[in-house]
Amino acid sequence: MRILYDDQIFIYQRWGGISRYFAKLIAHLPADCTPVVGVSVSPNVHAVELPGVKPYRGLWAEDGVLPAGLARGRLVRKLREAHLRRLNRPHLHALLRRNPPDVLHITLDFDDDWLPLLGDIPFVYTVHDLIPERYWQSPVYFEQRKRLAARAARLIAVSENTRRDCVHFFGVPESKVEVIYHAPTLPAPSVEETADTSSAPFLLYVGTRNRQKRFAWLVEALAPLLRERPALRLVCTGASFTRRETVLLRRLGIARRVSAEFYDDADLARLYGQASAFIYPSEYEGFGLPILEAFVAGCPAVLAEASCFPEVGGDAALYFAPEDADSLRACLVSVLDDPAQRAALIERGRARAAQFTWEETAARTAAVYRHVIGK
Structure with missing residues (x-):
């Protein structure tokens, strides 16, 4: 054939x-x-x-x-x-x-x-x-x-x-x-890469920042948490920030705490493995491949309860109401401060990814x- x-x-x-x-x-x-x-x-x-x-x-x-x-x-x-x-x-x-x-x-x-x-x-x-x-x-x-x-x-x-x-x-x-x-398409990071604790804790955002991705909403929602926790950062993959995004980050007082950079597959896998949590605030995706990438790398996923995300993530992720900033921050605090919750999410995530x-x-x-x- x-x-x-x-x-x-x-x-x-x-x-x-x-x-x-x-x-x-x-x-x-x-x-x-x-x-x-x-x-x-x-x-x-x-x-x-x-x-x-x-x-x-x-x-x-x-x-x-x-x-x-x-x-x-x-x-x-x-x-x-x-x-x-x-x-x-x-x-x-x-x-x-x-x-x-x-x-x-x-x-x-x-x-x-x-x-x-x-x-x-x-x-x-x-x-x-x-x-x-x-x-x-x-x-x-x-x-x-x-x-x-x-x-x-x-x-x-x-x-x-x-x-x-x-x-x-x-x-x-x-x-x-x-x-x-x-x-999943990315390789799992090595134990040595995920064990690296030399950098400050960070949250991970992956992909473009188009309209439906709701990046502006995300940084508005995260700003209070970043101000409360001076060591915490938001790392974004992809193109440099636009002028409008830079103005927004400066207005929120978090411009020095949020970065954007292109990463190859190996570095992206490493980022997933080292991140405190992966955040997906998008209101619509066809599949949501970064969810599985996070699971493979042992990264807890915090997802908007929207689109296909519950279908892909199952019970291996935490979900927040799409328009509720308090709900997002509560999910992140749970991952950041509760080791048992974090370990359970990592275990369920790897098992979930193995089904695909x-x-x-x-x-x-x-x-x-x-x-x-x-x-």
């Missing part, structure tokens, strides 16, 4: 959750699945681990000859994406025309120029979240996603919460959507492939 994965995510994303998901999925497919990747040149750090994919070294490369600030700007990004499409799309189209796969699994939903080439080849569409429908204002993109969902032989949703959203926003029957969970594996994700995805081709 030949499965073709298109080039989209490996063009538009240099690193991140969706490209990592496809790289892990491809690496763990069962023996009766032969993956074919419709990309030959990619800037994506996960794609270059796949057979036959070379790293992108063109003029517009983010780590090439251009100054970093220019290379990461919107204009150069658009030029880079256009160049990558010119390099890769003929390869994808040739695979569809000359050596058709049994199934196409699209990796993203930005482009649909491949649709006329499909003929009777079924395609599978993984829906990672409905953030565009909930938060963006892009009717053309919404309609494209809805068309793809209607045309797809099968949808994969990464949580029951996301399946409900697929039914609501796309208008597809629930029976068309298969729920297949993600699995890439072998299971790949096996269930392969079953979807077999279903759509009638095997």
Whole structure:
């Protein structure tokens, strides 16, 4: 059974959750699945681990000859994406025309120029979240996603919460959507790394700070706790703070207690292992992979009781009412000051994470492939 994965995510994303998901999925497919990747040149750090994919070294490369600030700007990004499409799309189209796969699994939903080439080849569409429908204002993109969902032989949703959203926003029957969970992607930190107590205690925030992430609400809620506990810090992963965020942190009097920095996988795993707690204040996610990452590292998780978080976290996390700052602070005080509570959360978290594996994700995805081709 030949499965073709298109080039989209490996063009538009240099690193991140969706490209990592496809790289892990491809690496763990069962023996009766032969993956074919419709990309030959990619800037994506996960794609270059796949057979036959070379790293992108063109003029517009983010780590090439251009100054970093220019290379990461919107204009150069658009030029880079256009160049990558010119390099890769003929390869994808040739695979569809000359050596058709049994199934196409699209990796993203930005482009649909491949649709006329499909003929009777079924395609599978993984829906990672409905953030565009909930938060963006892009009717053309919404309609494209809805068309793809209607045309797809099968949808994969990464949580029951996301399946409900697929039914609501796309208008597809629930029976068309298969729920297949993600699995942890980061390695567990070493005992030596988690035992390091040389740094001051800190809380950990992971990911972007988009609207639905509620970062501004989080720092407003944390400010009294940080002022009460002078040694406690908030460490954030990702881009440097925007001007607006810096102004907010200064107004709250906690600018010196909150930091933001990019971390690679090894350092992120170490951060999880050393953090006093991981906080997830977001009001909506498709799956919430950082929850499992925290569990694997032995980091207590304090989550908003919203979206798919109870579905993923189960009884291994503490939950706070999404709009209740007192509830959040009470959860954190419990983790910070109660060793028994902390130990219990760590134990339950590791057991919970063990229930999610890439072998299971790949096996269930392969079953979807077999279903759509009638095997």
